[in-house]
Amino acid sequence: MNQQKTKWIRISFIVSVILLIIKFYSFYITNSLAILTDALESIVNVVAAGFASYSIYLSSQPKDENHPYGHGKIEFFSAGIEGVLIILAGLFIIYQAIYNFFVPNELEMLLEGVFLIGITGLINGLLGLKLKNVGRKMNSITLEANGKHLLTDTVSSLILVGGVVVIYLTGIEILDAILSILFSLYIVYSGYILVRKSVGGLMDEANPLAISHTVSVLNSERKPEWIDIHNMRVQQYGSDRHIDLHLTLPYYFELKRVHEEVEKVEEALENTFHGGMEVFIHSDPCIPEKCCKYCQLSTCSVRKYKASTKIEWTAENMAKNQKHYHELTDRITD
Numbered sequence: 001m002n003q004q005k006t007k008w009i010r011i012s013f014i015v016s017v018i019l020l021i022i023k024f025y026s027f028y029i030t031n032s033l034a035i036l037t038d039a040l041e042s043i044v045n046v047v048a049a050g051f052a053s054y055s056i057y058l059s060s061q062p063k064d065e066n067h068p069y070g071h072g073k074i075e076f077f078s079a080g081i082e083g084v085l086i087i088l089a090g091l092f093i094i095y096q097a098i099y100n101f102f103v104p105n106e107l108e109m110l111l112e113g114v115f116l117i118g119i120t121g122l123i124n125g126l127l128g129l130k131l132k133n134v135g136r137k138m139n140s141i142t143l144e145a146n147g148k149h150l151l152t153d154t155v156s157s158l159i160l161v162g163g164v165v166v167i168y169l170t171g172i173e174i175l176d177a178i179l180s181i182l183f184s185l186y187i188v189y190s191g192y193i194l195v196r197k198s199v200g201g202l203m204d205e206a207n208p209l210a211i212s213h214t215v216s217v218l219n220s221e222r223k224p225e226w227i228d229i230h231n232m233r234v235q236q237y238g239s240d241r242h243i244d245l246h247l248t249l250p251y252y253f254e255l256k257r258v259h260e261e262v263e264k265v266e267e268a269l270e271n272t273f274h275g276g277m278e279v280f281i282h283s284d285p286c287i288p289e290k291c292c293k294y295c296q297l298s299t300c301s302v303r304k305y306k307a308s309t310k311i312e313w314t315a316e317n318m319a320k321n322q323k324h325y326h327e328l329t330d331r332i333t334d
Contacts, residue, residue, distance in 0.1 A: 030113035083194030121157030251285035
């Protein structure tokens, strides 16, 4: 999997360098600030792809004494760096556009420049879609962020093409600076989104998709012996996922049977995830006076009460640090 990540990020780097040269050539022949905007963003593409390549290499390194949870978080850092670079590029372009209001450039060969920018936008779009899909499949925020960035670049390039054509047809060259500012605001916003996602990952912010997937798997593989699952924590570090949970089992199960049930839960989670999975399970004994009312184990020989309900496992109630009989008590109180 890491070889695939490295392959695609290297392709991204090589393509970004080629497109960067084409875009700066377009700026050279047109003298258009709007095209310069696109070219400067491509510098960010090249730097980001280079840093992403290193981050993917580092995240693939095995755990060690200093990094017992692996190196997966570097991918969040990589995405954050890319976001900051995008914001800085956007701010610089805004500054340059304001300057050009007072010292306008004389535009030349706009149609040739537009043609070249259109070609680069098409290539970026195809590569961006591929990187985004591969990133989601491999749970790599670095690849996904790089793909989204290229798609953002594609959208801006296509709008840029339309804007430059309008400038060519109308002859209103001041539109070049206005167009640059509009693009820059969009670029700054897209950079902010990447930084926000990066900070969330570094701060172990809950990942709704990872939690939803985990809850879905446990519900689909749910067994009568698994009386209760609570205190569940799900963390995503790059392509690695860490899950902690408490599993309530019948109190009369021997240690061997408890171990078997714990392994079933682990296998159910590991077999549905394309990436590294680490599951820590704490086993709890059931409390007959309180758990019987929602226990689904029909073969239980020590049952004290009939099962009166089946509690649906959700992301909300599985995250609570308490068994689900508390939820039944709350219902009765309400």
